[in-house]
Amino acid sequence: MVDRLFADPHLASLYDELCAGRPDFAFYLPLVRSARAVLDVGCGTGELLRLARAAGHPGRLCGLDPAEGMLARARARADVEWVLGDLATTSWDREFDLVVMTGHAFQVYLTDDEVRTALRAIRAALADGGRFVFETRNPAARAWERWTPEHAVDVVAGGRTVRVTTEVREVAGDLVAFTQSYAAPGWSDESRSTLRFLDVDRLDALLAEAGLRPAARYGDWAGGGFTAGSPEVITVAVPG
Ligand SMILES: C[S@@+](CC[C@H](N)C(=O)[O-])C[C@H]1O[C@@H](n2cnc3c(N)ncnc32)[C@H](O)[C@@H]1O
Known part of the structure; x- marks a missing residue:
């Protein structure tokens, strides 16, 4: 999916x-x-x-x-x-x-x-x-350990500033499941992913x-x- x-x-x-x-x-x-x-x-x-x-x-x-x-x-x-x-x-x-x-x-x-x-x-x-x-x-560099709220970034898209935060949900073997959240004044959304x-x-x-x-x-x-x-x-x- x-x-x-x-x-x-x-x-x-x-x-x-x-x-x-x-x-x-x-x-x-x-x-x-x-x-x-x-x-x-x-x-x-x-x-x-x-x-x-x-x-x-x-x-x-x-x-x-x-x-x-x-x-x-x-x-x-x-x-x-x-x-x-x-x-x-x-x-x-x-x-x-x-x-x-x-x-x-x-x-x-x-x-x-x-x-x-x-x-x-x-x-x-x-x-x-x-x-x-x-x-x-x-995998040895364990990039997912830096996918935390402290590393959130702000991007400007469609004339507004969107805060993008990534948080790991689960590490299972070589699969890392994480959620990316998007927040701007009056709007928020999220996307769930898994990467190997x-x-x-x-x-x-x-x-x-x-x-x-x-x-x-x-x-x-x-x-x-x-x-x-x-x-x-x-x-x-x-x-x-
Ligand atoms: C992180 S983006 C990279 C996009 C682009 N290659 C780049 O460098 O900016 C990953 C892309 O892989 C696509 N993708 C997801 N599943 C896929 C699949 N089974 N086969 C090919 N592409 C897939 C996503 O839709 C998405 O556009």
């Missing part, structure tokens, strides 16, 4: 404000710009592909997302292909030389079977010599099952090598 933050057009309008100043696009954008055909899985509001097109990308740019609220915003740009759905319902065949999953979208896959289904479809969508580049938060913090050995085993192997791995957005305590597991996976 898609989180309300993404499905509800009103809440989705908060998303880009919450992401302001994000460091990952400086990593992903050159990859997208240098690829002929790009699939962005869990593209959200489509900001990465929008930036690539605005910078003159001449080839195929395709964004896939199951959340109507997010895609409604993405569709403001008509020169990118936007597909409502997920990898369980699509069947691309060796069409893309780059597949990306950004914004920790990979963590929405909560079970090994969900990861298997996604990776199988991504492997099938990749052209010969293609790359799948994505990140997942490193997959450890790197299990991730590599699932990649291998799908016929993919990590060709490069980074631990942060500055391009630092992955270490046991890195905040991110950023993976460049290739067929083989």
Whole structure:
């Protein structure tokens, strides 16, 4: 089930404000710009592909997302292909030389079977010599321990200031369930989510099952090598 933050057009309008100043696009954008055909899985509001097109990308740019609220915003740009759905319902065949999953979208896959289904479809969508580049938060860095009311942020959206507070409800194995609350004068709402913090050995085993192997791995957005305590597991996976 898609989180309300993404499905509800009103809440989705908060998303880009919450992401302001994000460091990952400086990593992903050159990859997208240098690829002929790009699939962005869990593209959200489509900001990465929008930036690539605005910078003159001449080839195929395709964004896939199951959340109507997010895609409604993405569709403001008509020169990118936007597909409502997920990898369980699509069947691309060796069409893309780059597949990306950004914004920790990979963590929405909560079970090994969900990861298997996604990776199988991504492997099938990749052209010969293609790359799948994505990140997942490193469980060893325990990012969820900082998802507390003391770390609430204020964002300005639709002309009003909205306080966004994240609170963890439960940590069960590698699954973290949390609630994000939104509050502005005269209005409040919330969105419940669960994300999986997959450890790197299990991730590599699932990649291998799908016929993919990590060709490069980074631990942060500055391009630092992955270490046991890195905040991110950023993976460049290739067929083989
Ligand atoms: C945190 S957002 C990231 C959006 C975008 N990639 C970014 O970097 O800003 C996660 C996105 O994953 C999408 N999503 C949820 N379940 C999904 C699924 N099964 N397959 C693909 N995308 C999914 C959500 O709708 C949401 O847009």
